[in-house]
Amino acid sequence: MPEGAYTSDEMMTVAAARMIRNGVTLFVGIGLPSAAANLARLTHAPDTVLIYESGTIGAKPTVLPLSIGDGELSETADAVVSIPEIFSYWLQGGRIGLGFLGAAQIDKYANINSTVIGDYNKPKVRLPGSGGAQEIAGFCGEVLITLRQNNRAFVKKLDFLTSGGYFEGGDSREKLGLPGKGPTNVITDLGILTPDPETKELTLTSLHPGITVEQVVAATGWPLKVAPKLDVTAAPTAAELSVLRDLNERTARAHAGQA
Amino acid sequence: MTPDLIYDQLIGAGCVKKLVFSWGGNPGVGSLHRLRDAVENGWPQPIEIEEHAHAGMAAAYSAGASNLPFGMLRGYVGTDLVKYNQRIKFIDCPFTGAKLAAIPAHRPDVTVVHAQKADRKGNVLMWGVVGVQKEAVLAAKRAIVTVEEIVDDLHSPPNSVVLPSWVLSAVCEVKGGAFPSYAQGYYQRDNAFYKAWDFIARDRATFQTWIDRHVLGTKDFAEYKRSLEGATSHA
Known part of the structure; x- marks a missing residue:
């Protein structure tokens, strides 16, 4: 790759990492969210408290975990609590500022599906399911969602609503009595979408460098709202890329060694 | 809560009638293919699933341990799990009127x-x-x-x-009994096996050969481990 060049996945991870404010308590899903959360911790947000649903509070992994229950997480954590405790005292108790989720499908109100593709009782593809996503989406102060954008993932109607964003839009989330604010940013490999303050419909607000509005619209399964004034996401810096690539290389080396 | 490779083996071998769970995947790798085949195609037999989210499972186990009839939590409102799992119900708090989810206690045999x-x-x-x-x-x-x-x-x-x-x-x-997972302070997860499992479990015939040779063809855990070590590849 030529110097300064980067992949769309790297752009997505870097853009997601930048959303994490230093010092926030962050409930992290595995996969893309975990990479972005650790990139943030290793760059601008060293005091971020990473919480994984296995009960590890303040985890500081040197390599990305293979699962939410990795030994690496508990060895580096400030505290390790049981599963009933992490969900009841910490998440439901309202102690977690930010949740970070991936998904298989998302709709225009940032509701997500990680359960099935097709009919629930006769699925085309059976996905792993909620895990802790349903409650992370409900009870964190706010939520970030990251996934690759294409019209199989960005759908008009979810096959299954696993975790709630803004449900039917407007004030429907508040009416259900969920305490968290809901998803505040959806970070994809093409750009950044944020909910409209009133209708809560996801609106394209930032394009990653080199991406056109037409591309993003074509990758979205509903008529996508586009902000009148679009930002362009700053390209990953050399420092961000170097930390992310080091992290990925360290991870690959460590996991290959676990043979 | 999170059925792992051993559950996938039990399901593929036709030992499972019903699965109660909240996340069913091969962690860090992808799908549990035997679970998928059972749910998607009913092979080797149809499987009944009772699906929750993690907090619901945790509440149900806590209730079981506490000899309560059900576990209680906030959440599940507005989600589709409620439509398909009749064991998730809602109750009103007698003090505040708050709407709370209730899950019957888990009491495993x-x-x-x-x-x-x-x-x-x-x-x-x-x-x-x-x-x-x-x-x-x-x-x-x-x-x-x-x-x-x-x-x-x-x-x-x-x-x-x-x-x-x-x-x-x-x-x-049972030394090494967490295999292929890890035991903190003793050994790490055998990640190569988790990756190999994706290949083994993807295909019915490959799975069948594997389980015949390494599980049904061995008399105990120690022999099972030796059998796997002796294989040129995990398959």
Whole structure:
């Protein structure tokens, strides 16, 4: 790759990492969210408290975990609590500022599906399911969602609503009595979408460098709202890329060694 | 909560009628293909699933351990799990009127967990990511614990997670018993096996050959491990 060049996945991870404010308590899903959360911790947000649903509070992994229950997480954590405790005292108790989720499908109100593709009782593809996503989406102060954008993932109607964003839009989330604010940013490999303050419909607000509005619209399964004034996401810096690539290389080396 | 490769093996071998779970994947790798084949195609037999989210499972185990009829939590509102799982219901708080989710207590006939150490009396010490194991043991009619080693003295500090021998039915020393997962302080996850499992379990015939040779064709855990080590590849 030529110097300064980067992949769309790297752009997505870097853009997601930048959303994490230093010092926030962050409930992290595995996969893309975990990479972005650790990139943030290793760059601008060293005091971020990473919480994984296995009960590890303040985890500081040197390599990305293979699962939410990795030994690496508990060895580096400030505290390790049981599963009933992490969900009841910490998440439901309202102690977690930010949740970070991936998904298989998302709709225009940032509701997500990680359960099935097709009919629930006769699925085309059976996905792993909620895990802790349903409650992370409900009870964190706010939520970030990251996934690759294409019209199989960005759908008009979810096959299954696993975790709630803004449900039917407007004030429907508040009416259900969920305490968290809901998803505040959806970070994809093409750009950044944020909910409209009133209708809560996801609106394209930032394009990653080199991406056109037409591309993003074509990758979205509903008529996508586009902000009148679009930002362009700053390209990953050399420092961000170097930390992310080091992290990925360290991870690959460590996991290959676990043979 | 999170059925792993051993559940995938049980499902593929036709030993499972019903699965109660909240996340069913091969962690860090992808799908549990035997689970998928059972749900998507009914092979080798149809499987009934009762699906929750993690907090609901945790509440149901806690309720079981506490001898309560149901576990209670906030959440599940507005989600589709409620439409498909009739065991998730909503109740009104008698004091505030708040709408709360209720899940019947989990009361397993038998719980099997793996821990690090037991002493000679059969008291068990575990540490690290303890998950929901204590609740699952105390919710069950009978509990079996396998441990990495049996020692003279647990040297357990106060507040350690200790399962006293009098709540357990059996304690067995099974070195490496968490395989292919890890036992904190003893060994790491065998990640190569998790990756190999994706290949083995993807295809019915490959799976069948594997389970015939390594599981049905061996007499105990030690022989099973030796059988896997002897294979040129995990398949």
